[in-house]
Amino acid sequence: MKTLPIVDHPTKAHAFVADNERTHWHDQALWFVRSKRDKQAGSVPEWEYLRSLASQIKTETIAKLGDYLSEFERNATALGATVHWAADAAEHNEIVLKILRDHETLRIVKSKSMLTEECGLNHFLEDNGIEVVDTDLGERIVQLRKETPSHIVLPAIHIRKEEVGETFHEHLGTDEGASDPQYLTEAARGHLRDKFLAGEVGITGVNFAIAETGGFVICTNEGNADLGVSLPRVHIACMGIEKIIPRFEDLAVFIRLLARSATGQPITTYTSHFHGPRDPQSELHIVLVDNGRSQLRNRSEFRDALHCIRCGACMNTCPVYRRSGGHSYSATVPGPIGSVLSPTRDSSSYKSLPYACSLCGSCTDVCPVKIPLHHQLLAWRKELVDQNLLPYSKRISMKGASILFRNPRLFTFAGWVGRKSLKWLPHGMTHNRWNTWTIARELPEPPRESFRHWYAANRKR
Amino acid sequence: MIQQTKATTKSRQAILDRLLGTEVIGPGLPTVDPNQLIHFEDPVAKFIEVLATVGGQAHVVDDLRQIGEILAKLPVYSQAKRVVSLVPEAVPSSFDLAAIDDPHALASLDWTIAKGEFPVAENGAIWVQGETMPHRVLLFIAQYLAIVVSRSQMVHNLHEAYARIGTPKSPFGVFVSGPSKTADIEQSLVLGAHGCRELQVFLTP
Numbered sequence: 001m002k003t004l005p006i007v008d009h010p011t012k013a014h015a016f017v018a019d020n021e022r023t024h025w026h027d028q029a030l031w032f033v034r035s036k037r038d039k040q041a042g043s044v045p046e047w048e049y050l051r052s053l054a055s056q057i058k059t060e061t062i063a064k065l066g067d068y069l070s071e072f073e074r075n076a077t078a079l080g081a082t083v084h085w086a087a088d089a090a091e092h093n094e095i096v097l098k099i100l101r102d103h104e105t106l107r108i109v110k111s112k113s114m115l116t117e118e119c120g121l122n123h124f125l126e127d128n129g130i131e132v133v134d135t136d137l138g139e140r141i142v143q144l145r146k147e148t149p150s151h152i153v154l155p156a157i158h159i160r161k162e163e164v165g166e167t168f169h170e171h172l173g174t175d176e177g178a179s180d181p182q183y184l185t186e187a188a189r190g191h192l193r194d195k196f197l198a199g200e201v202g203i204t205g206v207n208f209a210i211a212e213t214g215g216f217v218i219c220t221n222e223g224n225a226d227l228g229v230s231l232p233r234v235h236i237a238c239m240g241i242e243k244i245i246p247r248f249e250d251l252a253v254f255i256r257l258l259a260r261s262a263t264g265q266p267i268t269t270y271t272s273h274f275h276g277p278r279d280p281q282s283e284l285h286i287v288l289v290d291n292g293r294s295q296l297r298n299r300s301e302f303r304d305a306l307h308c309i310r311c312g313a314c315m316n317t318c319p320v321y322r323r324s325g326g327h328s329y330s331a332t333v334p335g336p337i338g339s340v341l342s343p344t345r346d347s348s349s350y351k352s353l354p355y356a357c358s359l360c361g362s363c364t365d366v367c368p369v370k371i372p373l374h375h376q377l378l379a380w381r382k383e384l385v386d387q388n389l390l391p392y393s394k395r396i397s398m399k400g401a402s403i404l405f406r407n408p409r410l411f412t413f414a415g416w417v418g419r420k421s422l423k424w425l426p427h428g429m430t431h432n433r434w435n436t437w438t439i440a441r442e443l444p445e446p447p448r449e450s451f452r453h454w455y456a457a458n459r460k461r
Numbered sequence: 462m463i464q465q466t467k468a469t470t471k472s473r474q475a476i477l478d479r480l481l482g483t484e485v486i487g488p489g490l491p492t493v494d495p496n497q498l499i500h501f502e503d504p505v506a507k508f509i510e511v512l513a514t515v516g517g518q519a520h521v522v523d524d525l526r527q528i529g530e531i532l533a534k535l536p537v538y539s540q541a542k543r544v545v546s547l548v549p550e551a552v553p554s555s556f557d558l559a560a561i562d563d564p565h566a567l568a569s570l571d572w573t574i575a576k577g578e579f580p581v582a583e584n585g586a587i588w589v590q591g592e593t594m595p596h597r598v599l600l601f602i603a604q605y606l607a608i609v610v611s612r613s614q615m616v617h618n619l620h621e622a623y624a625r626i627g628t629p630k631s632p633f634g635v636f637v638s639g640p641s642k643t644a645d646i647e648q649s650l651v652l653g654a655h656g657c658r659e660l661q662v663f664l665t666p
Contacts, residue, residue, distance in 0.1 A: 029648050044496050051604075056491045063487030066480035078631070087472035137654060138645035154645065161647045181649035189655060193616040196655070197568055213629055223601045223641040225658025230598035231564055242477070246490060248628065252619040253493070255636075256583075263644070266511055266584035267619075270601075270656070276627050278597065290472070294479040303485070 001251040006349050007342075009356040016158075017287060027322040029157060034316040036264025037366065055370035056308035058411070061244055062297060067210040068244045069288065075214025081284040089119035092289045096203070096236055097128055100283055103234055105130060105200045111218070111225035112136040113205025114152050115289055115308055118332040120140070121203075133195045135224040137188050144171045150326030152333055153262045153312035158325050192224070202229035206239035207309070208254055208285070215275035219258060226272055235347070236285045241293050241307040254309060257368035261311040264292035296344050301379050304439030305340045307369040314363035314373055320356050329353060331409045336363035336373045345379055351389045354380035405453050415450050422446035440444045485553075493620055494611035504615045505583035505664065511575065511585035516652050516661040521612065525551040526635030527607060528663045530575075537605055537659065538637075545599055548576050548609045564596040573603035575609030577637075579625060580664070584638055588626065589635030600635065601608045606657035608637065612664035 019022055041047045061068055073083045077196065086092035092228045094116075098300065108125070110116065110132055123130045123141070134143045137157035142148065144167050148154030155165070165179040174187045204225045209216040216237060218225045229235040245254060259265040260438040277284040297303055315321045315335030332340040339353035354377045363373040384390055390398070404410055423446045480591050503506040509519040527552045544555040545567075552574045561567060575594065577587035583641040587608050591597055600606065616622050626634065641656030650657060 032648060046501055049494075049497050053491050053493060056488050060487035060490050063485040066477050069480070070477065085470070085473040085476055088474055091472060135655070136645070137643045141645065154648075156645050157648075161649070164646050182651050184646055185643060185654060191654065192655060197565055215629060221644075222641050222654035224654070226601045226635070227598065227655050230596070230601060241480075248626075249493070249620070249623050250490075250567040252623045256619050265515065267586050267636060267638045269515070269588070269637065269639050269641055271638075273629060273634045274632065276632045278632060288476075290476045290479075294476055296481050297480065297485070306645040315506075338465070 003163050005010065007330040007352060009328055011322070012330055013030055013324035013356075016325040016328060017323065021306055022160075023323050023325075024125065025160075028159060029286050030316045030322045032453065033154070033263060034313075034366075035358055036427050037261055037313055037316065038264075040260035040264045040266060041160065041366075044256070050253055050257055051368055054257055054368055055311075057250050057253060057305065058171070058369050059304070060107070062242065062303060062306050065241065065244065065297065068246055069241060071211040072209055072214055072244055073288075074347060075212070076276070076286055077214070081214070081276055081286050084285060085274070086287055087289070088287075088290045090120045091331060092116075092238065092287055092291070093121055095287050096238070097130075099127065099132060099234070100125070103201060104411075105234075106203045107131045107133070107231075108197075109133050109135050109199030109228040110203040110230050111205065112139055112155070113203070113238055114332055115205055115240050117149065118240075118291065119238075121238075135192055136220070136222060137185060137224075141167060144168075148327070148332075150334065151312060151315060152310050158327065159181055159383060165366065168311065174185055193355070194232060196227050199228060199238060200309060201234040202232050203236045203238065204229060206237050206243050206286075208245050208251060208458060209239055209243050210246075210248050211244055211351065212218055213275060215248075216243075217255070218250060218272050219255070219270070220272075221263075221265070221269045223270050228276075229274075232460075233278075233282045234285070235274075235277070235283070236287065238287045238289065241290055242308075243290050258309055258311055261313040261366065261368040266328050283333055284332060289454045296341075302340060302344055302370045303305050305337065305344070305376060308337050308341075309369055313366040313368065315393055317362045317366050319358060319360060319362070324356065329356070336377065340373060340376045340380065343384070347384065347387055348389055352408055354378075354384065354420040386435040396441055400418055410454065412450070414453075419446045419450070466624075491533050494619070497618045498618050498620055499583060499620075500617045501582050504617055507582040508580050508585055508612075508615060508664075511583070512639065512660075512662060513585075515585050516640040516642060516650075517585060517662055519662045519664055521664045525609075525665065528552055528607075531663070532607065532661070535567055535661075538572060541605070543570050544572040544574070545570060545597070545603070546574040547593055548574050549608055552607075557663055558595055563604075564598040567596060567598060567602050569584050570599070570603040571606065573599045574599055574609065575605045579614035579616055579622070580610050580612065580618060581616055581622050581636070584636075586636040586638035588622060591631040591635075597633050599632075600637070601641075601656045603657055605644070605659050605661075606640070607661040607663065609663045609665060611666065613666060631632070631640045 085096045141156040168174040172191045206216045207219045259268045275333040321335040329336045342350035349372040358378045361374045546552040546554045580587050640652045640660040641653035641654045644650045
């Protein structure tokens with residue numbers, strides 16, 4: 001695999017942030033979703049109990065992941081499904097391509113799957129001459145625009161309706177200048193109906209796979225996953241190995257939490273349960289993908305990140321995500337959970353992400369499976385220091401601060417210098433192009449005296 | 462039978478070895494305390510209320526004949542040409558479904574009248590069992606959907622729902638809550654994304 005370019009979050013966010021009006025609009029759109037989530041969470045009196053149950057179930061699942069995967073494989077195979085194992089993204093793509101080649105497939109319809117996005121399946125299949133149609137409306141918009149999703153639940157949240165109108169005018173022949181969501185959705189419905197009817201194989205993701213029964217569940221509002229796999233004879237379901245849950249009854253806990261946390265709905269329109277192929281003439285393939293997950297499980301401080309059910313609540317609430325946009329993270333999964341997961345893949349490339357965070361802790365508060373996200377982001381910062389991945393400027397200033405705080409005399413002197421400088425330094429000395437911190441900030445009024453001085457005068461006897 | 466692609470086992474052992482090689486002690490699986498779960502004084506009223514918030518319409522009927530009468534009042538039903546009814550005792554089909562072998566032939570379907578097993582009060586969902594449908598696409602390809610379900614089978618929450626399903630016996634089962642919808646364009650809710658544009662639910666005794 002080729003080395004990834006280093007992602008510098010502030011640089012990547014720069015263009016987005018520069019458009020003040022758009023940043024504000026994006027922020028409000030996500031806050032609207034977060035508010036809907038709050039309303040739903042508040043309407044379930046046992047919400048916190050559900051979160052505790054979910055957290056415990058996931059902790060246990062990840063602990064015994066090997067056993068549950070074997071149990072799932074056994075039961076799924078008994079139902080007539082074929083279970084494949086992929087160590088990494090490349091193997092996953094090869095497995096899918098092999099199945100498609102075996103059926104001489106030229107056209108596939110695909111519903112939303114963050115895993116296939118992570119593996120870069122679309123481009124791989126297209127390079128191999130297969131037409132890939134993303135059928136989720138948001139993903140289709142993003143696909144037609146040759147972009148990537150900027151959010152795991154709302155892939156096109158960064159695109160304005162006028163821009164969707166332009167894209168649809170170009171690709172679907174809708175009226176020029178049209179931007180009414182109702183009209184545009186109707187156009188996409190007609191366009192994708194034809195694609196559904198022409199699809200030779202349906203590819204989907206998986207929301208939950210049940211070890212006890214060998215089945216799995218897919219949740220959608222549009223019905224695209226169901227339409228995509230109910231017509232062709234072959235269904236390929238791709239899932240990360242962490243999507244397993246032990247028992248059928250555990251679904252109740254997770255289904256109750258998922259849609260409420262994600263979009264503030266009581267449940268998605270369709271919650272479909274698949275147990276084995278449709279009929280004896282059909283095939284069901286399930287691809288279990290590791291791609292770094294088993295290594296993440298070995299790291300106790302970040303292991304809980306495997307609990308994630310991909311609801312997106314942490315992004316909707318994150319003040320940094322809301323104002324910087326999903327693309328600034330340059331990762332399949334952006335936002336707080338993405339900032340934990342991405343460096344586990346490649347700490348050097350993603351070293352700026354744990355700093356795209358104010359440690360406000362809101363993500364931890366809304367996480368339905370209680371991942372201690374802001375603690376993990378803080379733990380990453382320590383890890384990055386230990387790995388010597390901090391930029392020189394930060395390393396040297398941290399060294400300086402350490403010396404300063406260890407020497408009381410030096411500290412007292414520095415305080416005196418600071419108070420005097422605040423008072424006498426000309427504005428241009430602090431506010432110039434070399435000091436990015438002061439771009440939109442003023443320095444505080446200098447206090448008349450230090451706390452030490454005040455204490456000595458007023459409290460010391 | 463089409464040729465079955467064989468699963469590869471190359472990475473299976475490597476993944477399992479990695480997972481089984483590191484022992485992690487878990488907390489054990491919890492048992493859900495039923496006393497902590499939500500219950501409604503009037504679950505039927507709650508169901509109707511929640512279904513309305515997700516864009517569906519519920520009708521309480523005491524007689525199956527009422528279903529046809531209510532549907533007939535809807536212009537999108539009275540003008541419909543192709544109707545499949547899986548509840549023939551309530552509404553007739555407009556053509557013979559048994560003659561259809563390939564689900565693609567259902568592309569121009571206007572209505573499906575499906576049979577639900579039980580409704581769920583907390584989220585306005587109805588459990589539909591796969592074997593009630595000769596083609597599962599019936600539920601998703603029709604322009605409009607109606608589900609007939611007995612209100613006496615109502616459960617309060619999803620925990621009760623999954624307990625009721627027990628071990629899934631059919632290859633397919635689905636909770637349906639409201640019509641197909643999307644908010645992918647600027648968070649504007651649009652009903653009728655890919656599946657049904659409207660959902661009518663008939664709550665029989």
